[in-house]
Amino acid sequence: MIERIYITNLVDDSVDMEHPNILAKHGLALFIEVYFNEKEKINILMDTGPSPDVILHNAKEMNIDIKKIDIIVISHAHYDHTGGIIEILKQINKKVLIIMHPNCLNLKFAEKPYLRYIGIPFKISEIEEAGGIPLLSRKPVKITPEIIVSGEIERINEYEKVEGFLTLKDYEIIKDNLLEDQALFLKMNDKGLVIITGCAHSGIINTIEYSKKITGLNKIYAILGGFHLINANEERIKATINELKRINPEKIMPCHCTGQKAIIEFIKNFKDKCIPIQAGKSIEL
Helix, strand or coil: CCCEEEEEEEECCCECCCCCCCCCCCCCEEEEEEECCCCCEEEEEECCCCCHHHHHHHHHHCCCCHHHCCEEECCCCCHHHHCCHHHHHHHHCCCEEEEECHHHHCCEEECCCCCEECCCCCCHHHHHHCCEEEEECCCCEEEECCEEECCCCCCCCCCCCCCCEEEEECCEEEECCCCCCCEEEEEECCCEEEEEECCCCCCHHHHHHHHHHHHCCCCEEEEEEECCCCCCCHHHHHHHHHHHHHHCCCEEEEEHHHCHHHHHHHHHHHHHHECCCCECCEEEC
């Protein structure tokens, strides 16, 4: 079982005030060190930020050795989570498994303020040439028995809707429900589940409920990542908070696309349980 998890936020929209040399940029990249014991560990990079300059600069400032990345998980196909991937692979300089949903290869567009491309800024052939080995799966992928990439997340809550995104299918532009959105589930000894999201486009509550189904565990220790509530109305934020109170995780660590309005409400409702994380901040679980 997992004894300890150490998570460093390498790229985010804002910077931790204790680290003035860290750069901020819209996007997310999390360096996750998972310790099974003092000798066994695995290093996972979840997402790569929007561009290589920020993640490489911040990794150097935080004394994170990119070459020690063992595996990369892509939460979904948007550029702000995938733009650094080629340079990261070049820095690693070895073959690295990249777990992603096959829909990540589809064309992705934003609807507002005008139609624009927001998908992965590279071809799959470029990723492979740089050393990436794409593992394309709709189903859950077990990195180890204790570390699971969710695959497609079931959508059961009506209020957790995906809006404003488009994709191309059969030469027709259609609504994109971002079925590729996935999360990372980690089983921590007797503490419970740690859930790490990129943007939680599937809905953070949907993601939590799916984690229980996939792992068979009901105790949620921590949730960390983007919760995509930045444009959510008060009703959705309130519904999310009510559900989180029912689920009762010990730690709630929002960042990236969660949005300041939602984060302020989380702090009001969860007090010290809510720990916002910005670029440059590290958390030990």
